[in-house]
Amino acid sequence: MVDATVLQTLWFILIAVLWIGYLVLEGFDYGVAMLIPFLGKNDKERRVMVNTVGPVWDGNEVWLLTAGGATFAAFPAWYATLFSGLYLPLFLVLVGLIIRGVSFEYRSKHPDSKWRHTFDWMAATGSFIVSLVFGVGFANFILGLPVAADAKLTSLFVLEPRPYFWQLFSPFGLLGGVVLVALFLFHGSLYLSLKTKGELHDRAKGFAAKVGLVAIVGGAAFLIWQQFVHPTGLIGWGLLVLAALGLVSAWWFNNAGRDGIAFVSTAATILFVAVGIFTAMWPGLGFRDAAGAALSPLNVTTASSTPYTLTLMTVAAVIFVPIVLAYTTWTYWVFRRRLSIENIPDEVPATA
Amino acid sequence: MSAETLARWQFGITTVYHFLFVPITIALSLLVAVMQTIWVRTGAEKMLQLTKFFGKLFLINFAMGVVTGIVQEFQFGMNWSEYSRFVGDIFGAPLALEALLAFFLESVFLGIWIFGWDRLPKKVHLAMIWLAAIGTMISAVFILAANSWMQNPVGAKFNPATDRAEMTNLLTVLTNPVNLITLPHVLVAAYLTAGGLILGVSGWHLAKLGRSGELAGKQLDQRAAWTWATKFGAWVMIVAGVLSIATGDIQGKVVTAEQPIKMAAAEGLCNSTQSAGFSIVAFGVDCSKPDSGFAVTVPGVFSYLGKGDVNATMEGINDLNKKYATEGFTTNDLQVQAKDRLTAAGVTDFAPSIPVTFWSFRMMIALGMIGILIGLWALLATRKGRLPKGGKLWTAAMIAAPLAPLFANSFGWIMAEMGRQPFIVYGVLPVSAAWSPGVSAFEVGLTMVLYTLIYGALAVVEVGLLLHYIKLGLPDVEEPKVLTDDDAPLSFAY
Numbered sequence: 001m002v003d004a005t006v007l008q009t010l011w012f013i014l015i016a017v018l019w020i021g022y023l024v025l026e027g028f029d030y031g032v033a034m035l036i037p038f039l040g041k042n043d044k045e046r047r048v049m050v051n052t053v054g055p056v057w058d059g060n061e062v063w064l065l066t067a068g069g070a071t072f073a074a075f076p077a078w079y080a081t082l083f084s085g086l087y088l089p090l091f092l093v094l095v096g097l098i099i100r101g102v103s104f105e106y107r108s109k110h111p112d113s114k115w116r117h118t119f120d121w122m123a124a125t126g127s128f129i130v131s132l133v134f135g136v137g138f139a140n141f142i143l144g145l146p147v148a149a150d151a152k153l154t155s156l157f158v159l160e161p162r163p164y165f166w167q168l169f170s171p172f173g174l175l176g177g178v179v180l181v182a183l184f185l186f187h188g189s190l191y192l193s194l195k196t197k198g199e200l201h202d203r204a205k206g207f208a209a210k211v212g213l214v215a216i217v218g219g220a221a222f223l224i225w226q227q228f229v230h231p232t233g234l235i236g237w238g239l240l241v242l243a244a245l246g247l248v249s250a251w252w253f254n255n256a257g258r259d260g261i262a263f264v265s266t267a268a269t270i271l272f273v274a275v276g277i278f279t280a281m282w283p284g285l286g287f288r289d290a291a292g293a294a295l296s297p298l299n300v301t302t303a304s305s306t307p308y309t310l311t312l313m314t315v316a317a318v319i320f321v322p323i324v325l326a327y328t329t330w331t332y333w334v335f336r337r338r339l340s341i342e343n344i345p346d347e348v349p350a351t352a
Numbered sequence: 353m354s355a356e357t358l359a360r361w362q363f364g365i366t367t368v369y370h371f372l373f374v375p376i377t378i379a380l381s382l383l384v385a386v387m388q389t390i391w392v393r394t395g396a397e398k399m400l401q402l403t404k405f406f407g408k409l410f411l412i413n414f415a416m417g418v419v420t421g422i423v424q425e426f427q428f429g430m431n432w433s434e435y436s437r438f439v440g441d442i443f444g445a446p447l448a449l450e451a452l453l454a455f456f457l458e459s460v461f462l463g464i465w466i467f468g469w470d471r472l473p474k475k476v477h478l479a480m481i482w483l484a485a486i487g488t489m490i491s492a493v494f495i496l497a498a499n500s501w502m503q504n505p506v507g508a509k510f511n512p513a514t515d516r517a518e519m520t521n522l523l524t525v526l527t528n529p530v531n532l533i534t535l536p537h538v539l540v541a542a543y544l545t546a547g548g549l550i551l552g553v554s555g556w557h558l559a560k561l562g563r564s565g566e567l568a569g570k571q572l573d574q575r576a577a578w579t580w581a582t583k584f585g586a587w588v589m590i591v592a593g594v595l596s597i598a599t600g601d602i603q604g605k606v607v608t609a610e611q612p613i614k615m616a617a618a619e620g621l622c623n624s625t626q627s628a629g630f631s632i633v634a635f636g637v638d639c640s641k642p643d644s645g646f647a648v649t650v651p652g653v654f655s656y657l658g659k660g661d662v663n664a665t666m667e668g669i670n671d672l673n674k675k676y677a678t679e680g681f682t683t684n685d686l687q688v689q690a691k692d693r694l695t696a697a698g699v700t701d702f703a704p705s706i707p708v709t710f711w712s713f714r715m716m717i718a719l720g721m722i723g724i725l726i727g728l729w730a731l732l733a734t735r736k737g738r739l740p741k742g743g744k745l746w747t748a749a750m751i752a753a754p755l756a757p758l759f760a761n762s763f764g765w766i767m768a769e770m771g772r773q774p775f776i777v778y779g780v781l782p783v784s785a786a787w788s789p790g791v792s793a794f795e796v797g798l799t800m801v802l803y804t805l806i807y808g809a810l811a812v813v814e815v816g817l818l819l820h821y822i823k824l825g826l827p828d829v830e831e832p833k834v835l836t837d838d839d840a841p842l843s844f845a846y
Binding site: 153 | 425430431436467522788790806844846
């Protein structure tokens with residue numbers, strides 16, 4: 001059997017990979033959804049927006065579910081303490097995911113404009129809530145959530161003090177939320193300009209040029225601040241530079257009309273930011289000792305499953321992650337064409 | 353109410369609600385794939401119409417299954433953190449595998465299926481719905497393995513150093529006898545439900561056509577389509593119904609072997625009895641008082657259900673309680689190791705609620721039977737191409753066709769899960785020792801109220817949409833073609 005430390009390290013990296021998959025992919029469909037009420041000037045344009053993400057958003061969300069499942073399986077104590085500790089924020093995430101999840105499906109089912117406005121706003125609001133909460137959440141993982149053993153169930157760690165809610169909204173936490181929303185809006189508007197033609201494309205491009213500046217300024221502030229609240233040395237600064245270059249490159253190439261490179265640049269930015277955050281979460285998993293010890297008592301070693309379980313899961317991941325990546329890539333190939341309002345069929349009159 | 357009680361209600365409400373969408377998702381995906389396959393092979397327009405029609409109902413249902421399913425994955429950690437910590441080494445793996453092997457397959461290929469009519473050649477497009485349908489079934493395999501482990505925790509041992517259960521053999525977990533029989537029973541029950549939906553909708557339309565006098569033109573085509581679908585739905589119901597009886601019978605014997613007190617409670621059997629009878633109804637049974645309650649009982653049948661022999665002795669609640677108090681649970685290693693912990697935790701009553709298990713068991717059976725009878729009636733009413741005469745009873749039967757099996761699913765789960773009480777991991781971990789100590793009653797209560805409101809509102813929207821599209825009937829269709837012109841309108845888009 002492979003050494004436990006190797007397996008634990010591997011699964012920490014794999015969970016980071018799943019999160020990166022989620023943030024890069026679903027990040028743009030959150031961005032698009034948040035923009036539906038603002039960038040689509042008429043129903044056909046809004047339908048174009050919905051159709052750019054329609055075939056892929058649900059698959060994108062599965063990256064989050066897999067990250068959750070993998071955390072449960074590989075680091076049960078991490079899953080247990082995190083999910084119960086951040087009870088209300090996670091509930092907000094669930095509400096966001098629920099109201100946006102049904103919206104894409106249900107908006108199209110009635111041509112009525114009030115009906116569609118309702119679901120457009122639900123999609124936008126849900127996506128906004130989820131982006132904001134995850135932004136605040138990851139900022140707090142960088143700071144470290146304070147944990148201590150429960151008084152009665154002594155093997156279980158709980159956040160200390162309880163309830164741990166208002167403490168999440170420190171200036172750094174709030175900045176994290178705002179920056180992630182801005183980053184997803186930037187990423188999403190670049191996706192839109194990559195996937196559309198005509199007026200909508202130009203509008204998405206124009207919006208990206210504006211929100212890109214917010215993302216650059218906010219992102220830089222957040223990343224620099226991060227190096228002081230939780231220094232990770234040269235690696236941290238290196239990733240900061242890469243992330244900043246990605247943002248600037250996205251902004252530059254968007255203005256230059258190179259939609260593809262611009263979109264890849266924000267994707268790369270999200271990757272570098274996430275790697276930087278997960279680096280800061282090693283080995284304490286985003287926790288710190290409430291009593292002040294240097295190492296969180298809940299960490300990659302103490303939270304992990306047995307080498308037996310981790311080995312089996314590794315086998316499954318080695319086989320199936322490449323398969324999933326292959327058919328996900330194929331989906332994007334199938335729907336590679338840009339869409340415009342010309343492509344959207346009129347409403348089919350109801351047949352009785 | 354305590355946080356624990358609220359958390360239990362929350363799990364009950366959200367899980368029963370989630371499982372209203374699961375059976376249709378599992379079975380209708382494959383039945384729609386069958387319809388589309390027939391269309392691809394024969395080119396019959398009615399099969400494309402039926403594919404699109406039932407495909408739409410499927411998608412309206414699927415969206416709800418997806419969003420309520422996310423809550424399921426999160427709430428183990430949110431409300432049951434000690435449980436999650438204690439069992440994660442075993443229970444987490446099937447959940448992760450479900451996401452990796454099943455959810456990706458379902459979501460990605462369903463996305464291509466919905467939007468890909470103009471993008472892919474016919475046969476490739478057909479493969480998409482098959483892959484999604486296979487995904488739903490793989491999902492059932494893993495989640496039922498996880499649930500069966502809670503009922504019968506095999507393939508694990510207790511590790512005092514980490515104070516938790518740890519997996520010793522994944523194969524043993526997956527081939528848990530409870531899982532091997534629960535999986536087919538849940539799958540065929542799903543087909544009974546989806547068959548009921550197809551039959552109910554089609555039979556209702558058929559009776560409507562029967563009332564419109566002389567049929568002409570398009571109506572004749574509609575009649576042909578709905579007749580096909582009515583018979584198809586009825587056959588699915590009958591076959592799935594017979595198989596659910598057969599698998600249910602085996603499951604009764606497996607439960608009797610692994611969880612005898614669950615079966616005893618489902619019969620209200622207080623004392624071990626030879627040639628035990630099956631009560632059609634029973635009221636006021638209280639095992640702490642001798643000869644309490646009233647029951648109408650068919651002799652020998654309960655022994656047959658439990659052990660396949662009318663003369664067999666079935667263990668009663670009182671005798672089992674005594675046995676568990678002295679010997680502990682002994683079906684598997686983990687239970688044997690947990691004995692001292694249970695004694696320390698002070699658990700003395702090992703029986704679930706009698707009325708809940710008793711009545712949910714009977715409701716499941718009765719509603720399932722009603723489903724089969726409706727299927728038989730529909731076949732009879734449409735034999736030799738006849739139009740059903742309609743009438744109030746027919747309409748009621750068509751409404752009951754999906755609903756009776758659907759609620760039979762719910763009651764089956766209520767029996768299975770309430771029957772595992774007072775344990776969350778059977779014979780190992782009591783529910784009272786499994787919840788999240790860091791979560792307050794206020795938090796659980798608040799979220800429960802909000803879940804109920806959101807779920808209630810979504811139910812209104814979902815049912816409204818389903819009825820709207822059911823009433824609209826078969827859509828006009830045109831043969832999909834792969835688009836080569838980038839500016840041409842798609843034949844279908846959201």
